[in-house]
Amino acid sequence: MSSGPTVGAAVDLGSNSVHLLVASVDGHQLQPLLDESVFLGLGDMVHAGEPLGSSGRARLTEALVGYADAARRLGAVAVTFLGTEPLRRAADAARIVDEVGRASRVPLHVLSHEEEAYLTLVGVMEGRPVTHETLVVDIGGGSSEFAVVGPDRPAQAAGLRLGSARLSSRHVAHDPPTSDEVAAMVRDAREEMSRAVGAAPREIVGVGGTASNLVKVLPAALADRTLTRPRLAEIQAILATEPAAHAAERHLVNPTRARLLPAGGAIVDAILEHYDQDRMRVSEASLREGAILAVLQAGPGWRDRLFQLARGWR
Secondary structure (H helix, E strand, O other): OOOOOEEEEEEEEOOOEEEEEEEEEEOOEEEEEEEEEEEOOHHHHOHHHOOOHHHHHHHHHHHHHHHHHHHHHOOOOEEEEEEOHHHHHOOOHHHHHHHHHHHHOOOEEEOOHHHHHHHHHHHHHOOOOOOOOEEEEEEOOOOEEEEEEEOOEEEEEEEEOOOHHHHHHHHOOOOOOOHHHHHHHHHHHHHHHOOOOOOOOOEEEEEOHHHHHHHHHOHHHHHHOEEEHHHHHHHHHHHOOOOHHHHHHHHOOOHHHHHHHHHHHHHHHHHHHHOOOOEEEEOOOOHHHHHHHHHHHHHHHHHHHHHHHOOOOO
């Protein structure tokens, strides 16, 4: 990475929104210059491996061309487009990649699960050398992604079919969930965690919407962005008295997300129990930050070096 600040940009094509981050980078420090998103609902469009279609491709391409132009106006020397789960499923993914690349002059990289996890590791660790075994967990609606790395342990990534929407749909019929429904989710989450990636982390870091919205329920958790098992018990007690609509308004959470928070709390608690840890740090940095750092560090061949970049650099 060159001396002095350099501007980079990354766009994450997620299931719900397409999200741009433009940041000035000096060493390992990122200073956001522009952070915005547009809701496109790509996940719903490509449900069950269907094509995005011509109108969907046109909307996506228009959004990405606008983001590339905005990044260049801010001086970005590298712009990176990252396709995640919806593009892995889309039947016309190759056509999307071609059309976006020609219109925006920016290549669209459709990431594997492992690449997505490794970039998230880079973002959470800010590309710094790993000093202790760290587990990064992204709890989604249908699954959770685990990525672990240590000073003497190569990066490893694995997914688990344990998600807040999956758990809620299986066990919850009331709003808010009953104590029996919460107990069933806890049992299910603990059972599923028996199949999780083996690790002995000194630190667990949560990324994504589940963790970042759980901390909003409790002021102390939001203040230091940390979830502990006693705090999770307090959060669950609060959510047990609040219908989702009330919880959404009170805690400034998306209404759909609010309905899933009790399941998310059960999953976080099961993760902490499984790895014998008492706290999870919640990070705002994730995939986009990792992509900006990795591309500025390694250049156009960043994907070939991602396994090594996940362990950080000086």
